[in-house]
Amino acid sequence: MHSHNIQLDKQGRLRHFLTIEDLSREILTEILDTAESFSGVSERSVKKVPICRGKVIANLFFETSTRTRTTFELAAKRLSADVLSLNISASSASKGETLLDTLRNLEAMHCDMFVVRHNESGAAHFIANNAAPGVAVINAGDGRHAHPTQAMLDMFTIRRHKKEFVGLRVAIVGDILHSRVARSQIIALNTLGTSEVRVIAPRTLLPAEIRMMGVHVYHDLDEGIKDVDVVIMLRLQKERMQGALLPSEHEYFRLYGLTEARLRVAKPDAIVMHPGPINRGVEMDTEVADGPRSVILEQVSNGIAVRMAVMSITMSNAGGQAA
Amino acid sequence: MHSHNIQLDKQGRLRHFLTIEDLSREILTEILDTAESFSGVSERSVKKVPICRGKVIANLFFETSTRTRTTFELAAKRLSADVLSLNISASSASKGETLLDTLRNLEAMHCDMFVVRHNESGAAHFIANNAAPGVAVINAGDGRHAHPTQAMLDMFTIRRHKKEFVGLRVAIVGDILHSRVARSQIIALNTLGTSEVRVIAPRTLLPAEIRMMGVHVYHDLDEGIKDVDVVIMLRLQKERMQGALLPSEHEYFRLYGLTEARLRVAKPDAIVMHPGPINRGVEMDTEVADGPRSVILEQVSNGIAVRMAVMSITMSNAGGQAA
Amino acid sequence: MHSHNIQLDKQGRLRHFLTIEDLSREILTEILDTAESFSGVSERSVKKVPICRGKVIANLFFETSTRTRTTFELAAKRLSADVLSLNISASSASKGETLLDTLRNLEAMHCDMFVVRHNESGAAHFIANNAAPGVAVINAGDGRHAHPTQAMLDMFTIRRHKKEFVGLRVAIVGDILHSRVARSQIIALNTLGTSEVRVIAPRTLLPAEIRMMGVHVYHDLDEGIKDVDVVIMLRLQKERMQGALLPSEHEYFRLYGLTEARLRVAKPDAIVMHPGPINRGVEMDTEVADGPRSVILEQVSNGIAVRMAVMSITMSNAGGQAA
Numbered sequence: 001m002h003s004h005n006i007q008l009d010k011q012g013r014l015r016h017f018l019t020i021e022d023l024s025r026e027i028l029t030e031i032l033d034t035a036e037s038f039s040g041v042s043e044r045s046v047k048k049v050p051i052c053r054g055k056v057i058a059n060l061f062f063e064t065s066t067r068t069r070t071t072f073e074l075a076a077k078r079l080s081a082d083v084l085s086l087n088i089s090a091s092s093a094s095k096g097e098t099l100l101d102t103l104r105n106l107e108a109m110h111c112d113m114f115v116v117r118h119n120e121s122g123a124a125h126f127i128a129n130n131a132a133p134g135v136a137v138i139n140a141g142d143g144r145h146a147h148p149t150q151a152m153l154d155m156f157t158i159r160r161h162k163k164e165f166v167g168l169r170v171a172i173v174g175d176i177l178h179s180r181v182a183r184s185q186i187i188a189l190n191t192l193g194t195s196e197v198r199v200i201a202p203r204t205l206l207p208a209e210i211r212m213m214g215v216h217v218y219h220d221l222d223e224g225i226k227d228v229d230v231v232i233m234l235r236l237q238k239e240r241m242q243g244a245l246l247p248s249e250h251e252y253f254r255l256y257g258l259t260e261a262r263l264r265v266a267k268p269d270a271i272v273m274h275p276g277p278i279n280r281g282v283e284m285d286t287e288v289a290d291g292p293r294s295v296i297l298e299q300v301s302n303g304i305a306v307r308m309a310v311m312s313i314t315m316s317n318a319g320g321q322a323a
Numbered sequence: 324m325h326s327h328n329i330q331l332d333k334q335g336r337l338r339h340f341l342t343i344e345d346l347s348r349e350i351l352t353e354i355l356d357t358a359e360s361f362s363g364v365s366e367r368s369v370k371k372v373p374i375c376r377g378k379v380i381a382n383l384f385f386e387t388s389t390r391t392r393t394t395f396e397l398a399a400k401r402l403s404a405d406v407l408s409l410n411i412s413a414s415s416a417s418k419g420e421t422l423l424d425t426l427r428n429l430e431a432m433h434c435d436m437f438v439v440r441h442n443e444s445g446a447a448h449f450i451a452n453n454a455a456p457g458v459a460v461i462n463a464g465d466g467r468h469a470h471p472t473q474a475m476l477d478m479f480t481i482r483r484h485k486k487e488f489v490g491l492r493v494a495i496v497g498d499i500l501h502s503r504v505a506r507s508q509i510i511a512l513n514t515l516g517t518s519e520v521r522v523i524a525p526r527t528l529l530p531a532e533i534r535m536m537g538v539h540v541y542h543d544l545d546e547g548i549k550d551v552d553v554v555i556m557l558r559l560q561k562e563r564m565q566g567a568l569l570p571s572e573h574e575y576f577r578l579y580g581l582t583e584a585r586l587r588v589a590k591p592d593a594i595v596m597h598p599g600p601i602n603r604g605v606e607m608d609t610e611v612a613d614g615p616r617s618v619i620l621e622q623v624s625n626g627i628a629v630r631m632a633v634m635s636i637t638m639s640n641a642g643g644q645a646a
Numbered sequence: 647m648h649s650h651n652i653q654l655d656k657q658g659r660l661r662h663f664l665t666i667e668d669l670s671r672e673i674l675t676e677i678l679d680t681a682e683s684f685s686g687v688s689e690r691s692v693k694k695v696p697i698c699r700g701k702v703i704a705n706l707f708f709e710t711s712t713r714t715r716t717t718f719e720l721a722a723k724r725l726s727a728d729v730l731s732l733n734i735s736a737s738s739a740s741k742g743e744t745l746l747d748t749l750r751n752l753e754a755m756h757c758d759m760f761v762v763r764h765n766e767s768g769a770a771h772f773i774a775n776n777a778a779p780g781v782a783v784i785n786a787g788d789g790r791h792a793h794p795t796q797a798m799l800d801m802f803t804i805r806r807h808k809k810e811f812v813g814l815r816v817a818i819v820g821d822i823l824h825s826r827v828a829r830s831q832i833i834a835l836n837t838l839g840t841s842e843v844r845v846i847a848p849r850t851l852l853p854a855e856i857r858m859m860g861v862h863v864y865h866d867l868d869e870g871i872k873d874v875d876v877v878i879m880l881r882l883q884k885e886r887m888q889g890a891l892l893p894s895e896h897e898y899f900r901l902y903g904l905t906e907a908r909l910r911v912a913k914p915d916a917i918v919m920h921p922g923p924i925n926r927g928v929e930m931d932t933e934v935a936d937g938p939r940s941v942i943l944e945q946v947s948n949g950i951a952v953r954m955a956v957m958s959i960t961m962s963n964a965g966g967q968a969a
Contacts, residue, residue: 042433045642046377054692056720067428070407074379074432077405082723084716101923105713108946109720110688277424300431319691365756368965369700390751393730397702397755400728600747623754 006128013317016128016137017310019146020187028155028191034309035156035302041078042304051312052081055112059085060127061140062118067276068140071300072115075307084111100130107132113315114138121145136314141180149310150275151184153303155192157295158230160302161271165192169267171218171225173200173256174234174283177207181275182234190214200224200256221256226265233258233274233283249282258284260291271295329451336640339451339460340633342469343510351478351514357632358479358625364401365627374635375404378435382408383450384463385441390600391463394623395438398630407434423453430455436638437461444468459637464503472633473598474507476626478515480618481553483625484594488515492590494541494548496523496579497557497606500530504598505557513537523547523579544579549588556581556597556606572605581607583614594618652774659963662774662783663956665792666833674801674837680955681802681948687724688950697958698727701758705731706773707786708764713922714786717946718761721953730757746776753778759961760784767791782960787826796921797830799952801838803945804876807917811838815913817864817871819846819902820880820929823853827921828880836860846870848901867902872911879904879920879929895928904930906937917941 005022009015014027041049057076059069069085076083088102106114114131116124117140124139131137141147155165162168170189176182176199189197190213199210200218211217218224225231236252258272272284272293280286288294328345332338337350364372380399382392392408399406411425429437437454439447440463447462454460464470478488485491493512499505499522512520513536522533523541534540541547548554559575581595595607595616603609611617651668655661660673687695703722705715715731722729734748752760760777762770763786770785777783787793801811808814816835822828822845835843836859845856846864857863864870871877882898904918918930918939926932934940 044377047379047433048377054690054694056693056723066409070409071432074405074407077379082720084720086712086716098926104943105922105946108943109717109950110693110947276428280421297427297431300428301433304432367700370702370756371700389732393732394755397728397730400702599751603744620750620754623751624756627755 006125009317014310014313015317016124016131017148017314018124018128018137018139020148020151020184020191021146023191025191025193028152028188031152031306031309031313032156032159034313035152035305038078038308038312039302039305041308042301047078048080049078050080052076052079052112052315055079055081055315056110057081057083057113057115057311058106058111059083059115059140060088060117061086062088062116062123065117065141068117071303072138072140072307072311075304075311078304079308079312081112081311099127103127103130107135111135112319113311115140116142118142134318136311136318138310138314144178144180144183146184147180148184148188149303149307150181151188152310153299153306154181154185154232154273154275155188156302156306157273157299158271160298161295162229165189165194168194168230169196169198169228170194170230170232171198171200171228172215172232172234173221173224173258175205175236176201176210176234177205178237179234183213185232186213186215198224198228202255221258222262222265225258225262225270228266229270231258231263231266231270231272233272235275235277236279236282238279249279253282257282258288260285260287263288263293273299276300329448332640337633337636338640339447339454340471340637341447341451341460341462343471343474343507343514344469346514348514348516351475351511354475354629354632354636355479355482357636358475358628361401361631361635362625362628364631365624370401371403372401373403375399375402375435375638378402378404378638379433380404380406380436380438380634381429381434382406382438382463383411383429383440384409385411385439385446388440388464391440394626395461395463395630395634398627398634401627402631402635404435404634422450426450426453430458434458435642436634438463439465441465457641459634459641461633461637467501467503467506469507470503471507471511472626472630473504474511475633476622476629477504477508477555477596477598478511479625479629480596480622481594483621484618485552488512488517491517491553492519492521492551493517493553493555494521494523494551495538495555495557496544496547496581498528498559499524499533499557500528501560502557506536508555509536509538521547521551525578544581545585545588548581548585548593551589552593554581554586554589554593554595556595558598558600559602559605561602572602576605580605581611583608583610586611586616596622599623652771655963660956660959661963662770662777663794663960664770664774664783664785666794666797666830666837667792669837671837671839674798674834677798677952677955677959678802678805680959681798681951684724684954684958685948685951687954688947693724694726695724696726698722698725698758698961701725701727701961702756703727703729703759703761703957704752704757705729705761705786706734706763707732708734708762708769711763711787714763717949718784718786718953718957721950721957724950725954725958727758727957745773749773749776753781757781758965759957761786762788764788780964782957782964784956784960790824790826790829792830793826794830794834795949795953795956796827797834798956799945799949800827800831800878800919800921801834802948802952803919803941804917806944806948807941808875811835811840814840814876815842815844815874816840816876816878817844817846817874818861818878818880819867819870819904821851821882822847822856822880823851824883825880829859831878832859832861844870844874846902867904868908868911871908871916874912875916877904877909877912877916877918879918881921881923882925882928884925895925899928903928904934906931906933909934909939919945922946 007016113136115138121143123142128137198216274296330339436459438461444466446465451460521539597619653662759782761784767789769788774783844862920942
């Protein structure tokens with residue numbers, strides 16, 4: 001049954017965490033439930049559980065992302081694991097070592113997990129396909145394709161506030177085309193049974209095949225956020241401004257920037273999310289970012305719990321496979 | 324009473340450690356006494372106490388200082404804390420994230436302490452003013468203003484050798500104008516009741532308002548160190564040579580460089596201090612640096628104990644406030 | 647007796663680990679036996695022993711080597727030590743601090759061990775000569791001279807497969823002249839009683855004095871590997887290609903590249919070793935690198951155990967001396 005899904009073992013348990021695609025509602029719910037059990041750890045006086053003591057987690061960052069690396073490092077330390085941070089491009093690559101040889105070497109040093117950040121789609125899949133039986137692989141963002149832990153922390157944040165996905169109306173606003181995370185969010189929302197997923201963006205920032213993903217498309221912000229329970233704002237990569245995709249930051253804000261006034265058409269208890277870092281005055285007003293509906297900082301806290309969950313689940317299942 | 328002193332909580336206890344100014348003799352003495360209790364830890368076989376186990380200390384270094392970062396990192400590890408080292412300029416700043424958003428994010432990840440190094444005066448104050456209730460902030464050096472843990476390790480070193488500050492004559496020699504640490508030292512010495520604090524420097528390396536700080540000013544080294552108990556040499560920033568402030572290194576040494584011969588006018592049991600790294604042959608002779616009166620390496624050891632003290636005191640008081 | 651051997655204490659025990667030279671068969675065997683006892687640790691679920699808990703190991707890397715630094719860091723963490731990684735060139739050197747002052751400072755911070763990587767021969771010796779009594783020094787590679795932990799992990803790998811050195815025929819193939827490790831390997835093999843050590847290289851890549859080291863010299867690969875038990879391939883530094891030392895990679899492979907076909911003249915149970923990273927198609931075929939005789943990845947695993955052994959032995963002996 002699961003023979004073609006590299007993310008699952010023969011018993012259908014999560015073995016690598018690479019993409020939201022092909023994961024069942026049961027698996028996503030297991031991640032959310034496990035994260036729930038970890039969410040208290042970060043608030044304790046001693047913020048550690050001994051679950052991964054003596055395990056080695058190698059951060060393989062082929063592109064720099066202090067923010068993402070930091071959250072994985074903190075999550076690993078809260079599981080009591082040892083963390084090895086490797087800037088791959090700067091080291092073995094310059095000695096002409098192939099990626100596979102690098103992996104084999106790290107496995108020979110008995111690393112238990114690879115957290116992979118790469119600017120090419122499929123890099124984490126390639127690594128998972130070639131990893132030793134006992135080693136788990138987590139995708140920390142690859143190209144435009146997927147950033148699944150970000151999507152899961154968003155799901156966790158929504159569930160904490162709204163309890164159920166059934167009955168929810170969720171809008172994703174902004175640069176869907178270039179977003180690592182929008183695609184993952186859409187799939188996760190649909191898998192978890194969200195009643196209506198909307199995307200709101202200018203035509204130039206929407207992928208051609210977007211309607212096939214089970215979403216309602218809006219080009220007008222006011223129409224799109226009407227009666228929604230959740231507004232997910234995407235980060236605008238300023239470099240996309242070039243090439244005439246977008247006229248200007250000012251114009252973007254006028255058309256797609258969130259303000260308290262515009263939010264009035266959403267449900268009264270709607271929450272506002274953003275993956276950070278925010279471009280204040282571009283994607284949203286400061287008033288919204290720091291306002292009562294914003295759950296943006298909760299997302300950051302939840303990110304630690306979700307990453308602890310994904311790490312502990314896959315490491316436990318990978319370890320079983322090795323033994 | 325303490326409402327305007329951001330460093331203290333409502334009970335007058337140390338909550339952040341930003342500057343020696345406005346701190347009472349009692350608070351400074353509490354730091355020295357706590358450091359005394361930690362000074363044995365570094366000499367034990369297992370150099371750790373479990374006081375801060377599970378706490379996360381974020382090193383926010385906006386300017387590079389391997390030396391200072393290393394001492395804070397070692398102090399944190401000896402308290403069993405986890406350390407997160409962030410080069411802020413290289414990461415979030417380049418993504419356009421504001422400093423406040425960076426802080427909010429780190430707080431959302433449940434960091435317990437920020438150790439801040441910044442080249443602008445007041446950066447640590449700004450961060451402390453904006454930190455969440457449970458988070459303590461330590462100033463690891465800001466602009467020309469303050470480097471208070473360095474000043475406290477100097478006080479600790481003096482007290483270990485001289486027992487009391489009352490009755491002491493202490494001379495600070497060198498570039499007072501550009502020194503992060505001289506100002507902190509002067510205030511600490513006066514607060515702790517030192518009988519006489521002297522500064523010895525060429526006119527071009529003295530701030531205009533120096534006499535208002537309660538010091539005796541000398542321009543001649545031989546006069547200035549006569550009968551002193553302690554000589555604190557400042558590091559000469561070689562880049563200050565430019566712009567005609569100083570004629571040459573050679574000339575500086577001739578006028579203000581410490582030699583064994585010159586030291587003869589100090590008290591027979593005088594000690595010689597320097598924050599390191601020493602420019603041998605500029606601020607002092609190698610004979611003095613490595614001689615029997617030099618306590619320069621003791622300062623380094625004491626720096627770990629003092630930083631452990633400041634970290635554990637503020638974290639304990641900040642934690643109380645959060646609860 | 648041992649007065650001139652800086653590596654040994656007065657009782658003849660290993661105090662620093664700088665070079666294979668001057669070490670007795672007993673000392674080398676102690677390292678191999680201790681590594682044997684540690685080799686299981688990396689395969690355990692909790693990959694840690696508390697032997698060095700609370701100890702601080704400073705990695706002093708004067709030249710970058712992510713690979714070597716990683717193995718020492720992992721070995722240190724498996725011994726439960728704290729690791730401080732210092733890129734010396736980038737920090738104190740730029741502030742004009744002398745190497746000796748840097749050492750004195752790290753000792754004052756109560757570091758227990760220096761792991762030194764430097765591009766000049768003798769750097770680790772210099773540091774050991776100047777280290778405080780309680781501090782152990784490990785050479786992690788210096789210039790062309792020595793890379794003794796690499797040599798010892800090779801010996802460990804050979805012993806695991808061949809049990810005894812007596813009766814063995816071992817060939818070292820490649821750029822002997824520029825290899826940090828070949829010299830260490832030759833001495834270790836001879837000290838451990840290997841019956842026959844051969845070197846196989848073009849004349850341009852052999853040092854003049856090679857025959858004085860107790861080896862048989864071959865310029866032809868097929869002749870040289872005839873009936874050997876072990877083939878150690880050296881890494882070809884591609885930058886050596888320049889200056890007419892070598893005609894081309896292609897030509898090198900034709901003359902000295904290992905293939906399954908050529909390996910037929912070696913003993914049927916011969917093993918193939920390489921320090922990594924491999925230049926596939928230059929030093930050897932992919933078929934050989936990943937083939938049944940290759941023990942290249944075992945070498946990587948064994949490297950952790952051997953480094954744990956060297957660290958724990960020297961730290962224990964240095965600690966005794968300090969007390």
